[in-house]
Amino acid sequence: xxxxxxxxxxxxxxxxxxxxxxxxxxxxxxDCIRRxxxxxxxxxKEMHEVAPRIINMHLKELEEYxxxxxxxxAEIPARVEYCFTEVGYSVLPVVDILEKWGxxxxxYIYQHxxxxxxxxxxxxRKTA
Amino acid sequence: xxxxxxxxxxxxxxxxxxxxxxxxxxxxxxDCIRRxxxxxxxxxKEMHEVAPRIINMHLKELEEYxxxxxxxxAEIPARVEYCFTEVGYSVLPVVDILEKWGxxxxxYIYQHxxxxxxxxxxxxRKTA
DNA sequence: AGCCATAGGGAAAAAATTTTCCCTGCCTGC
DNA sequence: GCAGGCAGGGAAAATTTTTTCCCTATGGCT
Numbered sequence: 001x002x003x004x005x006x007x008x009x010x011x012x013x014x015x016x017x018x019x020x021x022x023x024x025x026x027x028x029x030x031d032c033i034r035r036x037x038x039x040x041x042x043x044x045k046e047m048h049e050v051a052p053r054i055i056n057m058h059l060k061e062l063e064e065y066x067x068x069x070x071x072x073x074a075e076i077p078a079r080v081e082y083c084f085t086e087v088g089y090s091v092l093p094v095v096d097i098l099e100k101w102g103x104x105x106x107x108y109i110y111q112h113x114x115x116x117x118x119x120x121x122x123x124x125r126k127t128a
Numbered sequence: 129x130x131x132x133x134x135x136x137x138x139x140x141x142x143x144x145x146x147x148x149x150x151x152x153x154x155x156x157x158x159d160c161i162r163r164x165x166x167x168x169x170x171x172x173k174e175m176h177e178v179a180p181r182i183i184n185m186h187l188k189e190l191e192e193y194x195x196x197x198x199x200x201x202a203e204i205p206a207r208v209e210y211c212f213t214e215v216g217y218s219v220l221p222v223v224d225i226l227e228k229w230g231x232x233x234x235x236y237i238y239q240h241x242x243x244x245x246x247x248x249x250x251x252x253r254k255t256a
Numbered sequence: 257a258g259c260c261a262t263a264g265g266g267a268a269a270a271a272a273t274t275t276t277c278c279c280t281g282c283c284t285g286c
Numbered sequence: 287g288c289a290g291g292c293a294g295g296g297a298a299a300a301t302t303t304t305t306t307c308c309c310t311a312t313g314g315c316t
Contacts, residue, residue, distance in 0.1 A: 001296095005271060006304095013230025014155045014223070016237060020230075022150045024274070027142045040293060051275055056294060066240030077283055077292045087233055094229050095142070101222050102141025102148075105215055109144060112194030133301065134274095152304070168263060179305055184264060204313060205262040 020065055020091065025050055026058050027095055033068060034092060038081040067091060148193055148219065153178055154186050155223055161196060162220060166209040195219060 008015065021027050025047065032043045040059065044052045059082060062068045067088035073079040084092075136143065149155050153175065160171045168187065172180045187210060190196045195216035201207040212220075 002272080011234070013227040013232075013234060014159075016230035016234045017226040018150055018155065018230075020237065022146055027146065031142075041291080052293095053276080053295080054274065057274090060294095064241050065237045072293095078281095080293065087236055090233065091229065094225055097222055097225055098145040099141040101219065102144035102146075104141075105218065106139070106141060106144045108215055109148065109193045113192050130302080169261080180263095181265080181306080182304065185304090188264095200263095206312070208263065 017094065020062075020067065021095060021098075023058055023061070025054060026062065027098070029055060029058050029062065030067070030088075030091065030095055033082055033084065038083060040080055040082075062088075145222065148190075148195065149223060149226075151186055151189070153182060154190065155226070157183060157186050157190065158195075158216075158219065158223055161210055161212065166211060168208055168210075190216075 008019070021030065028047060029043060032038075032046050037043055037046050040052075040056065043055055043059075044050075047055060059068070063070060063082070065087075066085055068082045069085055071081045071083060073081070136147070149158065156175060157171060160166075160174050165171055165174050168180075168184065171183055171187075172178075175183060187196070191198060191210070193215075194213055196210045197213055199209045199211060201209070
């Protein structure tokens with residue numbers, strides 16, 4: 001296990017939210033589960049560009065935070081499903097809003113970054 | 129300059145949003161500017177636990193994305209202020225929502241992570 | 257000449273995250 | 287036997303992000 005060297009400040013709401021859904025793939029995993037893709041192997045197939053190991057790690061993290069919980073069916077072969085807790089459901093609108101804002105502004109951000117030079121500015125410039 | 133080895137997928141709204149406000153301190157910087165703390169040195173003082181270098185880098189990134197822009201006053205000593213663009217203003221409600229969600233659930237997440245064991249679960253357990 | 261403030265960046269170290277590789281175990285089917 | 291699917295993790299490498307250290311330049315003050 002990896003041990004942090006610098007303590008996190010989790011008393012701030014912003015930090016908590018970023019921590020929970022800020023991982024590279026966590027929001028996608030949340031989206032998978034929401035769409036009914038609940039089994040690890042199924043999620044792995046959906047996100048074929050991501051290594052299963054990482055998805056497992058993110059799933060575990062989300063489980064630790066209490067956003068999802070694990071149902072282990074006593075079937076053969078082993079069958080596992082991840083479902084949202086109450087708090088897990090409460091994060092869905094937040095994910096939606098992020099998704100929405102990103103989609104509405106991605107072209108702007110793209111183009112701005114393309115055309116960006118240290119001395120160009122969309123508004124006033126070097127006020128005299 | 130650092131060059132990425134793995135290209136980013138910025139066609140997804142979620143990725144864009146996380147990229148823009150997901151940095152370790154970017155949301156705080158945005159909050160500073162919103163509260164009227166617009167000069168680099170002033171932001172540095174507000175965020176005294178963060179190295180100025182990082183704040184400068186984040187500011188530059190936010191400027192590249194077109195969320196903020198730089199006003200350079202021809203004064204002595206040099207005077208710089210960062211202000212929101214239209215798109216910058218549009219991200220404020222998103223930040224608010226993250227902050228709000230985090231504050232509402234941080235205790236839960238805290239406690240859950242504390243008491244977490246691989247085989248405890250707040251709901252059903254190991255469905256037969 | 258010092259030292260203060262302003263704004264800013266290069267280089268490298270440190271830390272954190274992500275990724276790859278390979279292993280455990282169970283069972284099914286061939 | 288061997289191969290496949292299932293769920294999962296340890297160790298180390300690779301990548302990315304964050305941090306520290308030190309530098310640029312301007313001008314004011316003593």
